[in-house]
Amino acid sequence: MIKEIHFELSEFQTRLAAVKKQMVRRGIDILLLSEPPNQNYLTGYNAYSFYTPQMVIVAQDHAEPIWIGRFMDRVSASMTTYLSEDNIRAYPDTYVQSATLSAYDFMAGIVKELGGERARIGVEMGGYYYPARGHADLTRALPNAEFIDADLLVGWIRLVKSPAEVAIMRQAGQLADAAMKRAIDMVQASVRECDVAAAIYHQQISGTPEFGGDYPCCPPDLCIGERSIAPHAAWTDDPLPESTVVNLELNGCRHRYQVNLARTIVVGQPSPAFVNLSEIAVEALNAGLEAVRPGRTCSEVDGDFRKALARHGIEKESRIGYPTGIGFPPASGERTASIRKGDETVLKPGMVFHMMPGLWLDNVGITITQSFAVSDTGYEPLTKTPRKLFVK
Template identity: 40%
Template structure:
């Protein structure tokens, strides 16, 4: 097992404590990151329906496609009797759903009535929980009162154990290798797709001592005029002289992610980009200086907004989010957002991707750090120079 039996027990206890607080008699977990957190199961099987049944008391049960059940046994700490495969004829059929079969399997095991004594939580905002899955459960188990669990497991995940922190440090070493590869690969005349291929190779190869994992998000490379918007990938065009390239990527190790963003110019940076980079650096440094346990998240946003305002700028979007385990399509935990409306308070061993991203008209700049809240301040997971990179100018 990747983690100790004691750690897995503590995770389940944390989930059940929160279930009790929310009045849940059972919880159905469908987010692959949450399934991995609770059971250790790790495979590319989340494109078909799967879930973990978590009762208020008693063993968890993992339901997956029959051909994936052995994979679940290979990677999960659960005993074989707690891993149940549903038949192949339920996969991608128009008039039946795997949760029809799962619901009957729960009924056969006399698990419906105990869960009917309270509400049953569903991960209503999970990327892999479809309307058809919901309809299947509602129709098959009318005894249950099903409610949104409001990212229950995700919130338990927000404070990392020492073992998880170490995995994120390892992921950061992979991230550093990938970012160095990105800077080396991006050259005038090189196709964007070829640079992306080199970055992906570095992400998966990792370092001599730390193997890489596939990241939840592919390398993002908004280039030239397109750098005025985030989340663009690459194309077959060649990099040109004086183009700016925003590089956002992550290192992943055992599904734990450490992201990083930097901006590179192939030539001499225009003055407007230099000014923007100075403003973003001031803002990010001011935010990191505020990080410590007990600080409300909104104070970080206030510090960012105030610093940016001194440069005559503003940023309407959030400046970061909680990170840890990640599966496609996202490495964020979908809980804490670093913005003025968030009521969360920082605690030791929370981990975040803090993003100074500014997208202007026909140009943009991004600078980010993956961080941990320490007992007295902040740990940045990577040590890549925090500056605008000018290459060949």
């Protein structure tokens, strides 16, 4: 059977040891991981199967994690993880979308095998893939266990990437650059918005001559014309007019690691005021980037960005950055640190952020961004698309 594993076994062992160390600190005996990025991080598992109940179990006295999923996806677990077959468990299809059977009862049975009837069990209460019904079924099946919110326990460990992870994210950055170039080349008057979106999707997957891309965990944001003041708008099938603004955010995804990139493209001649706004946005973005170095906090970086913006009488309400890494639908952000006022997370080499200081004002929007890895002395850009306004 083929094996599609992108890291050495030692890397997975280091990750697992870090998770178990945190479990000890929090007094957790068994950790139930429902979030696909965390499952991928600890086992390598990668398949589009997370629309049915799926779990990775980490137990203090069990050498490997245990993957649990739908029976037909067991083969993907064998192909994409380093786990022994004994630690790949699958429930019958009768549990899938059943009105009477719960896959979480099956999972609870494996917890019992591990001696977890009275354990302190950590679960991801804030996760996208831990439904209220699932939690209710688990607590009913394990009435003597103590359930503890362990949301983001793995997320905070994932925040600092290994050199091997950063190497993959450099490739993801190349994919993002290629997709952005394709979009910029495509944008012109009379081209339909949906055709621009289609070109982006094609380039994201076809990638570069050296390597291809994965499906992105979120669609490109094509915010055009009046929708350019909306950060997360969808495209239509309308043709682009002779004069308009296109705010585009997309990403490159390689082995599930995602790097984001946004640029503003103007069809026609932009007004002098809009050109000036783009220069202000780039100035503030560069100020934020130059503030990045190990030992500084997210809040301090945000402060330097806002000082540059304030010199022009502009304020930005939202955060200016978030970490990225392993990405599965519905979102690319890691839900841990944010580059914003009050976030005292200390920057460390290996952290990866999308600095997204988009400006959405009353009647105009502009998005020029930069993904970067924190280096030993500052920051390493992960994309090379020029930080400027593009005019077509």
